[in-house]
Amino acid sequence: MLSKIAQILKPSPTLALAAKAKELAAQGKDVVSLTVGEPDWPTFKVAANAGIAAIEKGLTKYTAASGIPELKKAVAENTNFLLATNYTAKEVVIGAGAKFLIYAALAMVVDPGDEVLIPSPYWVSYPAMVGLVGATAKIVICSKGENFKLTAPALKASITAKTKMLILCSPSNPTGLVYSKAELHELAQVLLANPQVLILSDDIYCQLIFNGDNVAPHLLQVAPQLKDRLIIINGASKTYSMTGWRLGWALGPEKVMSILGDFISQTTSNASSIAQYAALEALKSGQPELKIALATLTRKMNWCVDQFQSLKLFKVIPPDGAFYLWVDVSGFFGKSIAGTKIQASKDVSQILLDSYFVATVPGVEFGADSYVRLSIAASDSDLQKALLRFKDFENSAI
Ligand code: PMP
Numbered sequence: 001m002l003s004k005i006a007q008i009l010k011p012s013p014t015l016a017l018a019a020k021a022k023e024l025a026a027q028g029k030d031v032v033s034l035t036v037g038e039p040d041w042p043t044f045k046v047a048a049n050a051g052i053a054a055i056e057k058g059l060t061k062y063t064a065a066s067g068i069p070e071l072k073k074a075v076a077e078n079t080n081f082l083l084a085t086n087y088t089a090k091e092v093v094i095g096a097g098a099k100f101l102i103y104a105a106l107a108m109v110v111d112p113g114d115e116v117l118i119p120s121p122y123w124v125s126y127p128a129m130v131g132l133v134g135a136t137a138k139i140v141i142c143s144k145g146e147n148f149k150l151t152a153p154a155l156k157a158s159i160t161a162k163t164k165m166l167i168l169c170s171p172s173n174p175t176g177l178v179y180s181k182a183e184l185h186e187l188a189q190v191l192l193a194n195p196q197v198l199i200l201s202d203d204i205y206c207q208l209i210f211n212g213d214n215v216a217p218h219l220l221q222v223a224p225q226l227k228d229r230l231i232i233i234n235g236a237s238k239t240y241s242m243t244g245w246r247l248g249w250a251l252g253p254e255k256v257m258s259i260l261g262d263f264i265s266q267t268t269s270n271a272s273s274i275a276q277y278a279a280l281e282a283l284k285s286g287q288p289e290l291k292i293a294l295a296t297l298t299r300k301m302n303w304c305v306d307q308f309q310s311l312k313l314f315k316v317i318p319p320d321g322a323f324y325l326w327v328d329v330s331g332f333f334g335k336s337i338a339g340t341k342i343q344a345s346k347d348v349s350q351i352l353l354d355s356y357f358v359a360t361v362p363g364v365e366f367g368a369d370s371y372v373r374l375s376i377a378a379s380d381s382d383l384q385k386a387l388l389r390f391k392d393f394e395n396s397a398i
């Protein structure tokens, strides 16, 4: 009954594990969920108020399939401000979340049989979405020694005649590490020498960085000439705490954006009109709340990194941005906890959930089995509880 593609499709593990944690909580278990990557603080006030106003004004009908012109213009202006680019509204498409736009972009530029390069560790949905369009996800393993980042020699060695696209995400989900301008410059040289390779730059965490800059370094800052073969994906979910509103955007060559708009018009139609007006206000006047959210996030992250550094078997890699902690748990491999021998990241996550009621995502889902990923955009009390439980977990390893 099912198509070939349906038969290989698996649900998103981050969303599945978050659902499992909610299920246990509904059964009365005191579960701390550090699974899904979403801020625990509310949607920014300016955005929420604009959403309410949109409903009250009756802005609740179909909009242009690829988004309202005001929002496209604001997205272009915001991106130009952050990256010193020169996008116009014609090079912008609004869609129902960054995730859908990544899929839509793949569907519009990648053919079955093409290879898409995905540096590992990677966000769980990239290989799945490449599979959904019938292309081949070519995973490029990036080692701890290289800070889990793609290097120019590794990129060069991975490109073949079939390579259609490279997906780059900085700050990275799951590591939170950010490519420096120098690292991007080296990658850009390889990309410039291989003009058939398109780039999908997933910038969803680009403003969530801890060094005080307003944006993470970007390929277009070091090689603006890549603009005609680069697609930016971004959105309101993480920056403005709007995960449930489902609002994302893409920027890229007009030809690609135009077909992306057609794809949207034949699939989802416009992203929620209410969410579009909310995001418009967030882009225009969300800066003060973003400053507060970033201070909160930085404080939480510093606290967690400090706490983990007093543990022996969990080893954290302090991130530069996003809201994930990428924790090396290989120190537990070969040891036993609660009668179970630990051999893989899934064992660590399973025991943490079953015996300590802390939900995490095993690294194997991101392509690296020695790690677990924690989302630390949780409440302070949940983080404190989780850390005590990680200590207990470590102390009971034999
Ligand atoms: N890219 C990355 C790396 C992510 O972590 C997420 C989180 N869901 C997304 C894209 C998609 O975000 P959304 O669909 O909520 O806009």
Ligand code: GLU
Binding pocket: 012, 014, 015, 035, 036, 037, 038, 099, 123, 124, 125, 173
């Ligand atoms: N991107 C977030 C995460 O990695 C949200 C969940 C998802 O869309 O997979 O947890």
